Amino acid sequence: MVEKIISKFFDIRDSHTIEVYEQHGGYQTIQKVLKKMKPQDVVDEVTKSNLRGLGGAGFPAGRKWSFIPKDNPKPKYLVVNADESEPGTFKDRYVMDHYTHGLLEGMMIAGYAIGANLAFIYIRGEYVRQAERLLEQIEAARNSGYLGKGIFGSKFDFDIVVHRGAGAYICGEETALLESLEGKKGWPRMKPPFPAVEGAFGCPTIVNNVETIAYVPTIMERGGEWFAGIGSEQNGGMRLFGVSGHVEKPGLYELPLGTPLREIIYEHAGGIRNGKKLKAVVPGGSSSPILTQDEIDVKMDYESLAAIGSMLGSAGVIVMDDDTDIVRALHVVMRFYHHESCGQCTPCREGTGWAENIIQRILNDEGETSDLDNLVRIAENIMGNTICPLGDAAALPLRSYVTKFRGDFEARVSKGRKEAA
Amino acid sequence: MSVAFSKRALQKCEQIIEQYPQKQAAMLPVLHLAEKEFGHISLEVEQYVAGLLEVPPVKVHEVVTFYTLFPRERRGKYHFQVCRGLSCDLLGCNNIMRHLKKKLRVKVGGTSKNRRYTLSEVECLGACETSPMMQLNDDYYGKLTTSAVDKIVKGLK
Numbered sequence: 001m002v003e004k005i006i007s008k009f010f011d012i013r014d015s016h017t018i019e020v021y022e023q024h025g026g027y028q029t030i031q032k033v034l035k036k037m038k039p040q041d042v043v044d045e046v047t048k049s050n051l052r053g054l055g056g057a058g059f060p061a062g063r064k065w066s067f068i069p070k071d072n073p074k075p076k077y078l079v080v081n082a083d084e085s086e087p088g089t090f091k092d093r094y095v096m097d098h099y100t101h102g103l104l105e106g107m108m109i110a111g112y113a114i115g116a117n118l119a120f121i122y123i124r125g126e127y128v129r130q131a132e133r134l135l136e137q138i139e140a141a142r143n144s145g146y147l148g149k150g151i152f153g154s155k156f157d158f159d160i161v162v163h164r165g166a167g168a169y170i171c172g173e174e175t176a177l178l179e180s181l182e183g184k185k186g187w188p189r190m191k192p193p194f195p196a197v198e199g200a201f202g203c204p205t206i207v208n209n210v211e212t213i214a215y216v217p218t219i220m221e222r223g224g225e226w227f228a229g230i231g232s233e234q235n236g237g238m239r240l241f242g243v244s245g246h247v248e249k250p251g252l253y254e255l256p257l258g259t260p261l262r263e264i265i266y267e268h269a270g271g272i273r274n275g276k277k278l279k280a281v282v283p284g285g286s287s288s289p290i291l292t293q294d295e296i297d298v299k300m301d302y303e304s305l306a307a308i309g310s311m312l313g314s315a316g317v318i319v320m321d322d323d324t325d326i327v328r329a330l331h332v333v334m335r336f337y338h339h340e341s342c343g344q345c346t347p348c349r350e351g352t353g354w355a356e357n358i359i360q361r362i363l364n365d366e367g368e369t370s371d372l373d374n375l376v377r378i379a380e381n382i383m384g385n386t387i388c389p390l391g392d393a394a395a396l397p398l399r400s401y402v403t404k405f406r407g408d409f410e411a412r413v414s415k416g417r418k419e420a421a
Numbered sequence: 422m423s424v425a426f427s428k429r430a431l432q433k434c435e436q437i438i439e440q441y442p443q444k445q446a447a448m449l450p451v452l453h454l455a456e457k458e459f460g461h462i463s464l465e466v467e468q469y470v471a472g473l474l475e476v477p478p479v480k481v482h483e484v485v486t487f488y489t490l491f492p493r494e495r496r497g498k499y500h501f502q503v504c505r506g507l508s509c510d511l512l513g514c515n516n517i518m519r520h521l522k523k524k525l526r527v528k529v530g531g532t533s534k535n536r537r538y539t540l541s542e543v544e545c546l547g548a549c550e551t552s553p554m555m556q557l558n559d560d561y562y563g564k565l566t567t568s569a570v571d572k573i574v575k576g577l578k
Binding site: 075084169243282 | 490
């Protein structure tokens with residue numbers, strides 16, 4: 001059994017306070033980094049660790065940091081993406097609740113590495129209690145000299161602003177997030193320029209997910225090689241797998257990347273509820289293509305899931321038992337994307353609505369056999385035709401539910417036709 | 422202009438603005454503050470916030486109408502937001518919603534006449550391990566059953 005990194009703090013009383021965090025070795029690493037390391041050394045160590053972007057895209061974190069231009073005189077910013085809204089995902093909430101100072105220490109190290117003196121935590125508006133906790137603990141860190149001018153007696157200035165979102169899923173997309181941070185509606189930007197060159201307020205900016213940053217202190221303490229050795233190839237370390245839906249023990253499980261999905265569902269989450277059988281699994285938040293019961297021996301890392309046409313995404317595993325109405329489940333998913341499409345690109349704005357309406361029609365017993373091909377066609381016309389990945393995030397489940405569970409959809413359509421006749 | 426922040430809120434507003442490299446960046450936090458102060462964001466409030474941030478009122482309107490957390494009408498004292506995300510749907514959130522509608526005698530999206538309750542249906546709130554769940558004002562309540570809901574409603578002042 002690999003030792004837990006973040007989740008070991010979940011069961012410690014008052015683990016969110018400075019005192020308890022320091023009793024468990026907290027804030028030692030940042031001091032060592034500030035004293036003994038150059039920013040580039042930190043970037044190199046994180047690159048070595050194979051830490052991936054754990055918000056969902058999986059981009060190597062060290063490489064992202066290395067894109068900050070060296071000769072740009074503008075201020076640099078670090079932005080932590082805490083706009084956790086991908087259905088099936090709840091890990092960042094736990095990190096902020098229980099590993100509060102771990103996140104702050106990770107931000108200090110990341111800020112030092114990229115040369116940022118100011119950082120923002122963009123937290124979803126509904127996480128009121130987590131925002132309060134962050135504000136209170138940031139204040140405590142400031143009072144201890146851990147934030148502000150010359151942190152820990154060094155020459156490095158660093159401070160953190162907590163910025164609450166206001167209920168828009170799209171703001172989890174990093175350029176929409178930056179627009180929102182600047183006080184605008186959350187419309188994604190065209191790339192390039194990438195945020196590392198022109199991000200917040202026109203300045204070089206790194207946007208990282210909460211969980212990604214939370215692993216940084218341990219990586220710097222134990223070394224990049226150690227972290228890389230835990231996961232699978234190109235997927236360093238562990239991550240927080242969230243399991244929800246029809247399982248006996250829904251919850252958050254911190255396991256090495258590459259842990260088989262079957263083990264997560266049956267060993268850690270206790271298997272399917274009420275002795276039922278498995279029908280389908282969404283492996284990485286609602287945007288990831290659905291898997292059938294025959295596909296769960298896949299290793300949960302970015303490359304293994306891509307190889308079978310799905311994705312690890314946010315590692316939010318949603319389990320469906322064999323009584324699940326797949327047509328209804330897809331309706332719930334498409335209603336979500338239609339509701340959350342920002343409306344900037346026509347294929348996404350219109351396509352998600354058409355899909356929702358067609359599935360609703362099928363549920364109302366008014367479906368046609370041709371609807372199924374139309375749903376797939378809508379998905380394929382959204383894919384790749386939008387500014388940001390929300391379009392793909394809607395199209396991927398749409399196509400995969402209809403293709404992999406075509407029998408369920410056909411049965412529903414013909415049942416509806418019989419009832420209408 | 423008839424709406425204005427209290428002295429304390431105005432002070433808070435200035436502190437918020439100071440945190441950012443640009444004034445307009447304070448838009449979301451100042452609107453959150455305004456919602457606390459005024460209960461909802463009316464057109465008058467939008468104009469007032471525009472003045473504070475030195476932007477045209479349309480920039481504020483654009484933001485208020487884009488996001489879901491800035492109510493444009495007064496809500497009840499207790500705002501029930503039932504999650505309808507995929508995990509909650511799998512575990513029967515529609516039963517919870519049906520029960521709440523009957524219990525509070527409010528339609529989805531509606532507010533009771535005495536302004537005690539507002540009932541909303543919302544997208545995933547990020548607490549799927551506790552499905553079915555809801556947010557009641559600032560707090561999350563998970564593993565809901567109809568009897569758990571009854572207890573929560575009974576406990577309200």
